[in-house]
Amino acid sequence: MQTTAEILEKDRVKIRVEVPEETLDPALNQAYRRWSQEIKVPGFRKGKVPRQIIDSRVGPEVIREEALHDALPGIYQDALKAEDVEAITSPDIEVTQFEKGKPIVFEVTVDVRPDVKVPDLSAIKVDVPPGQVTEADIESQLARLRERFAELETVSREAREGDFVLIDIKAYKGDELVDSASAPDYLYELGSETGPPELEGEVIGNKPGAILKFTSTMPEGAGELGGQQLSFTVLLKEVKAKKLPAFDDDFAKTVGEFDSLDELKAELRERLEAAKDQMVKDEIRGRVLEALVDASDLDAPEPLVEKEFDHRLHHLEEDLKRAGMSMADYETQTNSTELEIRGEMRTSIARGVKAELLLEQIAREQKIDVTDEDIGRELATAAARSGQDIKELAKQVVESGRLSSVAADIMSRKALDYVVENATIEGVNPDDQETDEVDGE
Numbered sequence: 397m398q399t400t401a402e403i404l405e406k407d408r409v410k411i412r413v414e415v416p417e418e419t420l421d422p423a424l425n426q427a428y429r430r431w432s433q434e435i436k437v438p439g440f441r442k443g444k445v446p447r448q449i450i451d452s453r454v455g456p457e458v459i460r461e462e463a464l465h466d467a468l469p470g471i472y473q474d475a476l477k478a479e480d481v482e483a484i485t486s487p488d489i490e491v492t493q494f495e496k497g498k499p500i501v502f503e504v505t506v507d508v509r510p511d512v513k514v515p516d517l518s519a520i521k522v523d524v525p526p527g528q529v530t531e532a533d534i535e536s537q538l539a540r541l542r543e544r545f546a547e548l549e550t551v552s553r554e555a556r557e558g559d560f561v562l563i564d565i566k567a568y569k570g571d572e573l574v575d576s577a578s579a580p581d582y583l584y585e586l587g588s589e590t591g592p593p594e595l596e597g598e599v600i601g602n603k604p605g606a607i608l609k610f611t612s613t614m615p616e617g618a619g620e621l622g623g624q625q626l627s628f629t630v631l632l633k634e635v636k637a638k639k640l641p642a643f644d645d646d647f648a649k650t651v652g653e654f655d656s657l658d659e660l661k662a663e664l665r666e667r668l669e670a671a672k673d674q675m676v677k678d679e680i681r682g683r684v685l686e687a688l689v690d691a692s693d694l695d696a697p698e699p700l701v702e703k704e705f706d707h708r709l710h711h712l713e714e715d716l717k718r719a720g721m722s723m724a725d726y727e728t729q730t731n732s733t734e735l736e737i738r739g740e741m742r743t744s745i746a747r748g749v750k751a752e753l754l755l756e757q758i759a760r761e762q763k764i765d766v767t768d769e770d771i772g773r774e775l776a777t778a779a780a781r782s783g784q785d786i787k788e789l790a791k792q793v794v795e796s797g798r799l800s801s802v803a804a805d806i807m808s809r810k811a812l813d814y815v816v817e818n819a820t821i822e823g824v825n826p827d828d829q830e831t832d833e834v835d836g837e
Contacts, residue, residue, distance in 0.1 A: 397471070401479045404505070407697055411504045413475045420500065423463035431459065464494060472504060482509040485699045507699045512757040515691035517818040522683040524823035527676035529668045537664045538643065541651055548636040554603050555635045557587045561599055562634040565591075568627045577614075577621060581633075592628060599632060606632045616720045681812055684819050689751050696749040704745045709738070755811040764810045766803045774806055 398414040431454060432445040440449070450459065468489060476483060485507040493501035548560055555561050561584050567577035577592070586596050592612035599608065608630040616622040641647045648660040716726055727734055758764070775793065779786040793799050 397474060397478060399475050399478045401481065407510045408505070408507050409479075409481060411475055411479055411481070411506070412501070413471065413504065414499050414501045415471055416499055417497065419471065420460070420463050420467055423467035424459065426466065427459050427463045430462075460494075460496075464491070464500070468502070475504065481506075483507065484509050484697060485703070507697060510694065510697055510753070512694055512753050513692070514754060514757055514761065515688065517688075517815055518820065520684060520687045520691060520815070520819040521822060522680065522687055522819065524821060525676055525679045525683075527672045529665055529672055533668055534661055534664055537668065538661070542640050542643070542647070543638070545647070545650055546638040546640045549639045551635050551637045552604065553635065554601050555586060555599050555632065556637075557596075557600060558638065559586050560584065560636040560638075561586060561632060562636065563599070564631040564633065565595075566629045567592075568629075569624065574621070574626060577626060577628075583636075592626070595628070595630070598630065602632055604632055604634055608632065616722075616725060619720060622720045680821055681816055684816050684821075685751055685812060687819070688754055688815055689747050692750065692754055694750055694753060696746040696753070700749045701742065701746050704749065705738075705742055708741060708745065712741075752808065755808045755815075758814060759807045759811040762811070762814055764807060764814065766806045766810070770806050771799070771802060774802055 397419075400412045402410045402412075404410055428447050428450060429443070431450045432443050435445055435450060435453060436442075437445050437449055437453070440446075472487060472489065483506045487504045487506040489502055489504050491500070491502040493499065551559075563582050563584060564580045565578060565582055567574040584591060584595070584599075586600060589596065593615065594610050594612040598610050602608065609628065610630075611625055611627050613625045614621040614623065641650065643657060645656045648654040648657045651660060652663075654660040654663065712726075713723070716723065721729075723734055723737075727737065730737065732740075775790050776786055778784075779789045782789070793802060
């Protein structure tokens with residue numbers, strides 16, 4: 397193989413490749429074997445059709461073209477290794493010489509990985525976010541538990557926000573009953589805003605026995621009914637108020653195996669401290685990564701940014717479609733224009749690409765590798781979360797070609813661990829910074 401490389405512009409090269417004609421022989425043999433299995437010729441069994449007959453039926457040039465198509469990817473990869481370049485996008489390949497009896501010549505134009513320089517990690521400084529558990533945090537958790545264990549008791553007064561109401565609701569489109577928007581004995585929480593937009597305003601202030609009639613335009617997220625105007629008849633049958641349990645030792649026994657309210661509070665504090673400790677670690681990692689990106693003068697390669705931008709924009713449009721929303725609805729919801737949404741998305745993607753390249757370079761320089769044990773732990777964690785069998789999950793990952801992506805994620809986390817260890821985390825005991833392990837979740 398003979399190769400020469402020409403730099404066209406920043407991070408884009410053209411490689412001229414010349415290989416002897418016999419380089420095509422293995423691919424030619426494979427092409428003939430394939431045709432011998434597929435072509436039907438009287439007097440010959442499948443797989444036993446001679447080349448001369450295949451040539452007469454199909455044409456030798458067709459076979460050579462197929463062989464070239466099969467062989468080019470491997471020759472292309474060898475050319476990249478020969479020129480010691482790393483492609484980051486799919487190549488544009490132009491075959492300039494493909495004549496029988498002559499060497500095969502083609503030109504490859506491709507975007508390559510930029511030269512990545514890692515900034516001084518010791519110069520990266522971030523502050524530790526607050527992570528103390530306060531009495532207010534404990535009280536907030538207790539209040540949530542109290543809400544969870546609240547009982548509903550029927551009252552004779554008018555309905556108020558926060559109450560539950562038992563209703564019969566019927567929806568009509570003209571004179572036709574709409575079953576999907578109707579329900580008998582429906583227990584509805586006032587304030588949840590999960591029903592027709594006008595429902596809560598009509599119910600609040602009324603007592604059991606009231607019959608309410610109103611029209612409502614269904615929201616866009618209401619599936620097939622989105623945007624349609626329906627007529628509703630609602631019978632308010634019961635009003636139920638929440639009866640919150642008292643904060644005492646009996647409440648602690650109801651919640652779990654606690655002898656007293658103090659024991660329950662101690663358990664809540666321990667759990668909150670563990671959760672906040674993990675949140676602080678995750679926040680530190682996020683801040684360090686942001687600081688690493690800010691400290692680097694690397695420009696994210698536009699082809700990678702554009703590819704990821706198209707991917708995310710497509711998923712955003714699909715998500716909006718499933719939610720019954722348009723881009724215009726999303727603009728209103730986020731108080732942004734489409735141009736602003738696209739701009740923010742592109743900026744975020746560029747920073748993500750830049751971070752990925754920096755972590756990849758750190759992993760290379762520090763010779764960080766991913767072991768089978770690392771992948772095994774990753775799959776075990778994923779299987780535990782999803783409730784899948786680990787062997788079945790591993791099979792799915794391998795068959796779908798996602799194993800390299802899993803390994804890349806692990807390597808990025810390890811590289812970020814290294815950055816955190818070598819950055820200055822102000823407000824953390826240095827010994828803690830070195831010994832604390834972040835589980836990577």
